[in-house]
Amino acid sequence: MELLKQSFELLEKRELAPKVNLYKVRAPQVARARKAGQFVIIRVCEGSERIPLTIADADPVAGTVTLVVQEVGSTTARMAQVKVGERFADLLGPLGAPTHVAKIGTVVCVGGGIGIAPVHPIAQALKAAGNRVIGVLAARNTGLLFFRDEMRKACDEVRVWTDDGSEGKKGLATDAIKEIQAEVGQIAEVVAIGPVPMMKFVSKLTKELGIKTQVSLNPVMVDGTGMCGGCRVSVDGKSKFVCVDGPEFDGHQVDFDELSRRQAIYKEDERRAMERLVKEVR
Amino acid sequence: MAPTIAPVPKDLKKRFQTPRQEMPAQDPIARGKNFQEVTLGLEAEAAKLEAYRCIYCKEPECVQGCPVGIDIPGFLHEVEKGNFAEALGILKSTNLLPAICGRVCPQEEQCESLCKTGKSKGNRPVAIGRVERFLADWERAGGIAKPVEVAPPTGKKVAVVGSGPAGLACAADLAKLGHKVIVFEAFHKPGGVLVYGIPEFRLPKAIVAKEIANLEKMGVDIVCDFAVGLTATIEDLQKAFDAIFVATGAGLPYFMDLPGENLGGIYSANEYLTRVNLMGAFDPEHNDTPVVRGKNVVVVGGGNVAMDAARTALRLGAEKVRLVYRRSHDEMPAREEEIEHAEEEGIDFTLLTTPVRYLGDDKGRVVAVECRKMELGEPGPDGRRKPVEVAGSEHQFPADVVVVSIGNGPNPLVPRTTPGLETKKGKIVARDGSGRTSMKGVFAGGDIVLGAATVILAMGAGRQAAASIHEYLQTGTW
Numbered sequence A: 001m002e003l004l005k006q007s008f009e010l011l012e013k014r015e016l017a018p019k020v021n022l023y024k025v026r027a028p029q030v031a032r033a034r035k036a037g038q039f040v041i042i043r044v045c046e047g048s049e050r051i052p053l054t055i056a057d058a059d060p061v062a063g064t065v066t067l068v069v070q071e072v073g074s075t076t077a078r079m080a081q082v083k084v085g086e087r088f089a090d091l092l093g094p095l096g097a098p099t100h101v102a103k104i105g106t107v108v109c110v111g112g113g114i115g116i117a118p119v120h121p122i123a124q125a126l127k128a129a130g131n132r133v134i135g136v137l138a139a140r141n142t143g144l145l146f147f148r149d150e151m152r153k154a155c156d157e158v159r160v161w162t163d164d165g166s167e168g169k170k171g172l173a174t175d176a177i178k179e180i181q182a183e184v185g186q187i188a189e190v191v192a193i194g195p196v197p198m199m200k201f202v203s204k205l206t207k208e209l210g211i212k213t214q215v216s217l218n219p220v221m222v223d224g225t226g227m228c229g230g231c232r233v234s235v236d237g238k239s240k241f242v243c244v245d246g247p248e249f250d251g252h253q254v255d256f257d258e259l260s261r262r263q264a265i266y267k268e269d270e271r272r273a274m275e276r277l278v279k280e281v282r
Numbered sequence B: 001m002a003p004t005i006a007p008v009p010k011d012l013k014k015r016f017q018t019p020r021q022e023m024p025a026q027d028p029i030a031r032g033k034n035f036q037e038v039t040l041g042l043e044a045e046a047a048k049l050e051a052y053r054c055i056y057c058k059e060p061e062c063v064q065g066c067p068v069g070i071d072i073p074g075f076l077h078e079v080e081k082g083n084f085a086e087a088l089g090i091l092k093s094t095n096l097l098p099a100i101c102g103r104v105c106p107q108e109e110q111c112e113s114l115c116k117t118g119k120s121k122g123n124r125p126v127a128i129g130r131v132e133r134f135l136a137d138w139e140r141a142g143g144i145a146k147p148v149e150v151a152p153p154t155g156k157k158v159a160v161v162g163s164g165p166a167g168l169a170c171a172a173d174l175a176k177l178g179h180k181v182i183v184f185e186a187f188h189k190p191g192g193v194l195v196y197g198i199p200e201f202r203l204p205k206a207i208v209a210k211e212i213a214n215l216e217k218m219g220v221d222i223v224c225d226f227a228v229g230l231t232a233t234i235e236d237l238q239k240a241f242d243a244i245f246v247a248t249g250a251g252l253p254y255f256m257d258l259p260g261e262n263l264g265g266i267y268s269a270n271e272y273l274t275r276v277n278l279m280g281a282f283d284p285e286h287n288d289t290p291v292v293r294g295k296n297v298v299v300v301g302g303g304n305v306a307m308d309a310a311r312t313a314l315r316l317g318a319e320k321v322r323l324v325y326r327r328s329h330d331e332m333p334a335r336e337e338e339i340e341h342a343e344e345e346g347i348d349f350t351l352l353t354t355p356v357r358y359l360g361d362d363k364g365r366v367v368a369v370e371c372r373k374m375e376l377g378e379p380g381p382d383g384r385r386k387p388v389e390v391a392g393s394e395h396q397f398p399a400d401v402v403v404v405s406i407g408n409g410p411n412p413l414v415p416r417t418t419p420g421l422e423t424k425k426g427k428i429v430a431r432d433g434s435g436r437t438s439m440k441g442v443f444a445g446g447d448i449v450l451g452a453a454t455v456i457l458a459m460g461a462g463r464q465a466a467a468s469i470h471e472y473l474q475t476g477t478w
């Protein structure tokens, strides 16, 4: 067991798409302990927020975890300024309950936009358990897609869909599921990760089709260990803490509208934090 | 330590006639707008006068009122003579964190409630806590600088899980005995509730930081960003350590399961206080973490946590802070001093009232709380009269922030990930006086064993566990 103070050095950084970066960070404990579906909480520097990010990949031997992050606000923008060789102030993990992995048949793993990163380790684990895994990469346009090769390695088959048809087929993630169902008949399970509206509409469709569906929720978090209750969502009419009870839930039971509203609580503060960052950088 | 028995002095009458020294405090209106400490501490002369009020009882009951049995007359007698260093030595031999305990202990229910001076007609007890705080502050201000002596290394390694008062106290004692101690903390900063819960205006964070720095000087390593149960399990730790002390506290917030409780702007006290204290949301110039700053804030509850949340809301600029509590003033579990401070600052106490549902706007943010009136019925099993709802008494208060402060359960992370560790209602079962759990080499103490309790009890449990860990490390017997 490594008992030294941890230092979360950034070892590698790569742009995957505009405003989407891959970060490889030294975190041997986390790399060793993590399972598919788990995430970390990172604090970039003094004064910045604690934000949750899925562990997109990990190398327990090299002691590294890979994060794929979309720049959406001040903390993710701050993260993008960190250079290889520098350190993140804090990284806590692996958090959350691991994905339940069993051999069930044909599984469709849908990654929408940045959701491709969190769906990747789940596809890996499901395939390792002997399932037939069909990956779906969905995005507004080709420029926003990434991890094509990684997903091909993790899945038996990968299909690409874009809203504007600039790569793969033209249409939405829901269209992809309809197409696969028509071809293979029996889908044992859908795993859908991406923006809330996408998870909501996929869940609506699969409920009609009677396909079990797992989604991974992304509410605002603080501690990530179940002590604040800030990440609560309604699932089947009951309050759940996403950081410890999830992040994956049965998509047919999630109150997605409540989740969207809770995500938007800090809009005004987020704008202010961004202004502070811009001032600092200048 | 056995309390000091000293000959009774001749000037008892004069001692009785000395008035209790008032605690200087910031002006209530001014302090409601800042996060600086509310009480300012006694000056040296006032501390001496206060100590002089001790009447040298033959059987000092105050000591029995102290959960860790500090030799209270002993240190008061030294303060009276102006021997602050000696007094501090006596105090610190049982209480490692006097600057913290002097500020947050419920002295009025413990030592001071049994003080004989206070029992005499028209008199009030010796302000033991204020003198304790004075000594600790005097030391911090540079009064003495005596490094703690550490025994030669024993070669034994102990893991302490959680860095609240229980973990810190245990770590300090073990380090003194020469054991190698590593403290694991899930948050990015050590201190437990002392840093994320209790607000700056009651317990300045610099004081906690100083205590932790002292611990590090003694050779204790503190590893933050490490959640035991997730980053590594207790089983993993068992392979690398000779003993483990679990002090993970009571960090599971309770909600009431009311309609609308997940609306935006409704917080648990843990989240609200963590955002403000640990993440610095009170200072948006330097910190990104936001907190909703309401005009109309409703705090639900009547304990210390509720007082802290209400007074924090005021300092964040609320125009009206209403504390809604289902029983009456007499049943409120908060310390009397905190209730008084909150009243002085203008917190509105809406008693015998309970929330029944929350109303929101079209954006999903809370706008009002619907409440019902309560009456006190028959005494329940705990002796407190049970509140009963008054039918048809529904009424609403406007609210753009609600802080639910109705209590915390034991932190479930370690129990959930440690098969074989015996628990009862989520609390870890540990033997009285030793902290030994159902697993060999694993000890537990503080709020994770007692349920939400107090700093001094957590500290006492940490010290007891340290003594019993030491014994276990030497003898190997369980």
Ligand SMILES: Cc1cc2nc3c(=O)[nH]c(=O)nc-3n(C[C@H](O)[C@H](O)[C@H](O)COP(=O)(O)OP(=O)(O)OC[C@H]3O[C@@H](n4cnc5c(N)ncnc54)[C@H](O)[C@@H]3O)c2cc1C
Binding pocket: A039, A049, A050, A051, A052, A053, A054, A055, A068, A069, A070, A071, A072, A073, A074, A075, A076, A077, A114, A117, A118, A217, A218, A219, A220, A221, A222, A247, A263, A264, A270, A271
């Ligand atoms: C379990 C989990 C896993 C996640 N995995 C990834 C991932 O792999 N890659 C990725 O790019 N993003 C991921 N996210 C989302 C990521 O945490 C947010 O994009 C990030 O917090 C935004 O911070 P910001 O300061 O840059 O943006 P802000 O300007 O603060 O906010 C933009 C939006 O991000 C969300 N957000 C803000 N603060 C938090 C917070 N503390 N916790 C959660 N969400 C917040 C809100 O919806 C907000 O509207 C994940 C979220 C969760 C809960």
Ligand SMILES: Cc1cc2nc3c(=O)[nH]c(=O)nc-3n(C[C@H](O)[C@H](O)[C@H](O)COP(=O)(O)OP(=O)(O)OC[C@H]3O[C@@H](n4cnc5c(N)ncnc54)[C@H](O)[C@@H]3O)c2cc1C
Binding pocket: B104, B105, B106, B161, B162, B163, B164, B165, B166, B167, B184, B185, B186, B187, B190, B191, B192, B193, B194, B197, B198, B199, B226, B227, B228, B229, B247, B248, B249, B250, B251, B273, B304, B305, B308, B411, B413, B414, B445, B446, B447, B448, B452, B453, B454, B455, B456, B458
């Ligand atoms: C707002 C508030 C006000 C209070 N006011 C008073 C007061 O005035 N007077 C008083 O006497 N008491 C007060 N209390 C109670 C007092 O703070 C607690 O009783 C005391 O802190 C308990 O100490 P502890 O060491 O058991 O746990 P805590 O202080 O809760 O510390 C536990 C620590 O363990 C960490 N942890 C948890 N799980 C893990 C894990 N799996 N791995 C690693 N780390 C972990 C937590 O992050 C935390 O830092 C108050 C409590 C609150 C919340």
Ligand code: FES
Binding pocket: A220, A221, A222, A223, A224, A225, A226, A227, A228, A229, A230, A231, A232, A241, A242, A243, A244
């Ligand atoms: S983030 Fe605090 S409970 Fe989940």
